[in-house]
Amino acid sequence: MTVAVVQFGGSNCDRDAVRALDHLGVDAERVWHEDGLPADPDGIVLPGGFSYGDYLRAGAMAARAPVMEEVRAAADDGVPVIGICNGAQIGSESGLTPGTFTTNASARFQCEPVHLRVERADTPWTAAYDEGDVIEVPIAHGEGRFEIGEDAHADLVADDRVLFRYCDADGNVTDAANPNGSTDNVAGVLGERETVAVLMPHPERATLPDLGRSVDGAGILEAFA
Amino acid sequence: MTAYTATVTVRLKRGVLDPEAETTQQALERLGFELSDLRSADRFEVDLDAADADEAAARADEMAERLLANPTIHDYDVAVAER
Numbered sequence: 001m002t003v004a005v006v007q008f009g010g011s012n013c014d015r016d017a018v019r020a021l022d023h024l025g026v027d028a029e030r031v032w033h034e035d036g037l038p039a040d041p042d043g044i045v046l047p048g049g050f051s052y053g054d055y056l057r058a059g060a061m062a063a064r065a066p067v068m069e070e071v072r073a074a075a076d077d078g079v080p081v082i083g084i085c086n087g088a089q090i091g092s093e094s095g096l097t098p099g100t101f102t103t104n105a106s107a108r109f110q111c112e113p114v115h116l117r118v119e120r121a122d123t124p125w126t127a128a129y130d131e132g133d134v135i136e137v138p139i140a141h142g143e144g145r146f147e148i149g150e151d152a153h154a155d156l157v158a159d160d161r162v163l164f165r166y167c168d169a170d171g172n173v174t175d176a177a178n179p180n181g182s183t184d185n186v187a188g189v190l191g192e193r194e195t196v197a198v199l200m201p202h203p204e205r206a207t208l209p210d211l212g213r214s215v216d217g218a219g220i221l222e223a224f225a
Numbered sequence: 226m227t228a229y230t231a232t233v234t235v236r237l238k239r240g241v242l243d244p245e246a247e248t249t250q251q252a253l254e255r256l257g258f259e260l261s262d263l264r265s266a267d268r269f270e271v272d273l274d275a276a277d278a279d280e281a282a283a284r285a286d287e288m289a290e291r292l293l294a295n296p297t298i299h300d301y302d303v304a305v306a307e308r
Binding site (some may be wrong): 056057060064093099100102103104105106107145147148149152181 | 241242243244245247248291292293295297298
């Protein structure tokens, strides 16, 4: 019984995720995607990186890897699944969550701290926070602009599946606080179940003390604790 | 069976921001070209054997649906020619 951090060719945040989970007292191990998931995982992390060199579209190749069938089945069984950065791109490409993440409006790779407003506090990923809390977590992506069709966006909002929005330090959701041009400042969304989530920012880089500017991301990973 | 090339063209839906195309347009303008807009698209040429052109097109269509295009942001079209 452990949290499986699924490693694809080109993943590069898998070790960081394991370190952050270890710090929180969560048993976690890296799992090479070709080896398949361990039996009865406690949870699944799709980590950041550049799987398959972002060929075709970021996350497109990994999303079609056989292990993702297992991930989808586990998600349907209620196993907590989180996709972080490239893992978010993989999750959305595989249909675990709605919408897609594409080229930043700036057309540049952006590596910077951002503020996120917690839009739902009644999920496993946000139990450590209150709704409306502002947390600081870094982003590091070139393709993080959340896009979703107009109708699908209306459904997303109506179903209350936006988990985090980019905001300023005071929690105001503004264009100026939107780092990549994401529709409706969306930084993270829920799947059909609240136990499935993806987000572009890196909570595992804001968990270990003395490593970054904040440890605000720890609350997200505490879902596995 | 006949040998075909199915050409799948994948482009962003109208209205979806295309920062790479904008950057390319700016670079052309810096070179002194005058243009009013620029759009980019991905083209995939798939060689395959099929009973007829309809079957070749249907298979290429499924490739676009399942991998080559992302329906959230893309439109695509398929053209088939004997090879």
